[in-house]
Amino acid sequence: MAGIEKAIELYTLMAQRCAREGLCPNQAQVYFEMADFMADCATAEEAMEKIKNSKYYTAPTGALIQDKLLSMKKAAEENNMSELAAIYSNKLHQIQQDETAIYDSGYEATAQAVKKKYTDTMDAFADIYRSYLRLSCCPPSDHIEMEDAIKDIRCGASKLNLPSSDFSALAVDAHFRKLIPCNDAGYDLFVKTVADILGGSNGIQDAMEEEGAQIRNEFELCFEKVAAAKDEIQEAGRINLAKTKATKVYVTAPDTLDGAYTYSESGV
Amino acid sequence: MNDMIYQMIKATLDAFNMYPISNPALQQQVDDYKARLTAFAERQNDIGAFYGNYAASGLQEEYMSLITKVAMSGTSAAPADSSGSNATAASLPTVREYLMQYQSAYNELCNDPQRARGKAAYEQLFAVAERTDDLLEAQLIIERERLLWKIVAEDSLGIFENTLSQMDPLFLATTASLHQQIKAYEKADSDEELSYLLEKTQWPVAEAVAAYTCKMTIAATVASLLLKYTKAKNEVYLWNEKTLKNAVKSVLEYRSTLRKTLNVLHQLDMTVEELFRNEGAKIWMLSPENADQFGKHKYALHPQNYDAYLDVLKNEIMADIAPEALLKRKPEKVVWFA
Known part of the structure; x- marks a missing residue:
């Protein structure tokens, strides 16, 4: 050729x-x-x-x-x-x-800046859910943790930018829905709770207060029975505390995704 | 600019000086490329991620295209007639000489074990000189077999694989992005396709990271509450009249909070059994701390706690058991602390 x-x-x-x-x-x-x-x-x-x-x-x-x-x-x-x-x-x-x-190539810097607004919003939306998880798993008497989680939800919402700075608008976006790995019932509860917090409602604090009251009631009902079982509880304590140990282990990750961690007490 | 990154791009910038450029339009392209490469390098802070970002930016592929054009413009033939039948054939570079333009880039990665795949791809390119003496035939081979593109893809894949091998594969919060990048590099056959595929990884990576971190958060929360619950029980066992009531209240409060937390777990479509079968999530129940940079090795609480936690969850938290009865329990395994 x-x-x-x-x-x-x-x-x-x-x-x-x-x-x-x-x-x-x-x-x-x-x-x-x-x-x-x-x-x-x-x-x-x-x-x-x-x-x-x-x-x-x-x-x-x-x-x-x-x-x-x-x-x-x-x-x-x-x-x-x-x-x-x-x-x-x-x-x-x-x-x-x-x-x-x-x-x-000046457009590249502009594109990066705009893209960051989208990715920051994605991160903030996922962060709001993690703060909501903390709030949902908060002991009712732990007011500091509860207030911190609520503050973090508000802080996350303030970082929402593109495609919208409105939490409720993002919550109905199919892409953002996929960032929250819970079922639909859980998602509805998340969206409602966060919207209530952002709207200034004290519903979550009231629910925690009610939960605390129920625990106090349960305590009133059971304490006498606990006190009456003193000998048996102390006996259980002696046995259980004798088995208690303070220790740490050295963990090695597997080489593949389907592997398992291995644990070793030596070298710690 | 970071000194090491400067050294990395210097060889690329200097390569253009090896060839005389008489065409002003081509010189403008080279100057523009140098400016964009320098600006790109100035934006890079992470030396480890430099080559991956360089390839992903398209600048590496563009370099190869541009340096070829520059090299060939100096010989006034790109592509060249190397049949030897015309008067100027003697001035044309040999295939070996043509491929020499990639030598400095090859030398750069030659001694880096992380870049063995990139090295092999360059060597496949250099081997074209063994297959033909005809420069145009060589260019046809390079195009047909996508040898220049393979350098970009193979070098990046090698770096990603080496980085992955140093990481904990179950820690998907950090590996998800690399897995998606590897998929993109394996699938792409051009810079445009790679750029497109990498951009398209944004949502899948964010979804994978969110899914993992939520499981991690819930596992760590369950364990943290179980440790507090156990400490409260241990406080009851000591039976100090001054603290007893508060200790019993704490047992009840943590039990209630754990029940609430298990409802959240169900919202994540996980059962307790599934949580304990999920190797990547359950490690977070042992409060792990990295023992090396990438977390391949960690320090953690004793794995006996998995059995102890499961026993407590099944028999004290989820079970309908009276407070005094749960305090009387003597499980085979108890929770160990650090």
């Missing part, structure tokens, strides 16, 4: 690959055009000279950058990050208006 035929085959192969992948239509088009463009050249060297003096000399770089922008825009749209997609869309528009815009 002559050099020019190989050069055309090379560009055709590149074009076909780009077309096949579907994410680089601009490069596919440029490479197909370049293969056609050099078809009337006798040698590869002549083809390169012809390309050097044409728009095709820099066209692949422009196409590569446009394809990259297209792929980022597509991902942002599918990720439900419309403001991020708009940045890539605007940049593509700029390049279409003026090809030299490919050399200005």
Whole structure:
């Protein structure tokens, strides 16, 4: 095969690959055009000279950058990050208006900043749920832990930004729902409790107060029976406390996801 | 810029100086690339993550494309006619000379055991010189077999695999992102596809991290409450008249709170048995502390506590048992503290 035929085959192969992948239509088009463009050249060297003096000399770089922008825009749209997609869309528009815009990469910093607003919101939403878990598992007499958890829920809500800074709006978004690994009944309770807290309701504190009152009632009912069982309880205590030990172990993680931890008392 | 990162990109920047560039448009592309690479490097703080981020940014793939163009512009043939039948054939580089442009990048990773896969991919590229003397044929082989792309993918996959091997595979809060990146690198066949796939990992990674951390939180909470419950019981056993009433109240309060916590566990679609079968979650019941950087080794409470915890949960918390009866129990295994 002559050099020019190989050069055309090379560009055709590149074009076909780009077309096949579907994410680089601009490069596919440029490479197909370049293969056609050099078809009337006798040698590869002549083809390169012809390309050097044409728009095709820099066209692949422009196409590569446009394809990259297209792929980022597509991902942002599918990720439900419309403001991020708009940045890539605007940049593509700029390049279409003026090809030299490919050399200005200032949009990257803007895109990163906007993307961070989305990812910070995702983190904050998941953090709100973890604070809610802490609150849900808080002993009723532990007011410090309860107030801390409520404060963290409010703090998390203040960090919500894109696609919305409104907790209730995010709560009905299918993407955000998937960040909370509980069943639907649990999710409804989470959303209601957090919305109540953010709305200034004291419902959770009232429920904790009621729980504390029930425990005090139970204590009143049982304490006499506990006191009457003093000898048996102390006997159980002697046996149980004798088995108590203070120790730590050295743990080694498995090598694979389906493995198990191994424990060793030596080396601690 | 971090000194080590500067050294890493210096070889890349210097590679362009090896070739004379007479075309102003090409020089502009090179200057633009150098500026973007430098700006990218200035944003990097984590040396360990540098190469992964470099590949993911598309700058590595762009470098390979651009340096090829620069190298070939100096010989006035890209792709070249290497048939030897024309007058200028003598000025064309050999395949070996053409591939030399990748030598400095190869040298950089040669002695790093973490980058053995990248090294092998470069060697596969260099081996093209053994397969053909024809420069265009070599370029066809490189394109058909995606040898330049393989360098990007293999080098990154090697780094990810090595990092994963030092980590606790069950600690999905940190490994989930690497697993998703590996999937993307294994699937992608171009920079655009990689960029797209990496962007698309954001939600799955966030979901995996959230799912894991919630299980971790609930496991740690159950254990923390069980330890407090046990301490309260132990306080009752001492039968100090001054503290007895409070100790009994604490036993009741922690039992009530544990029951409430088990309801939350059910909201996470987990039973107590499932929690204790979940290796990645239940370790958090032993208050683990990392013994090395990546947590492959840890210090923790004794695993006997798993049996002791389960016994308490089944027979004292979930069971309908009177307070005085649970205080009289003598289980085979008791909770051990640190």
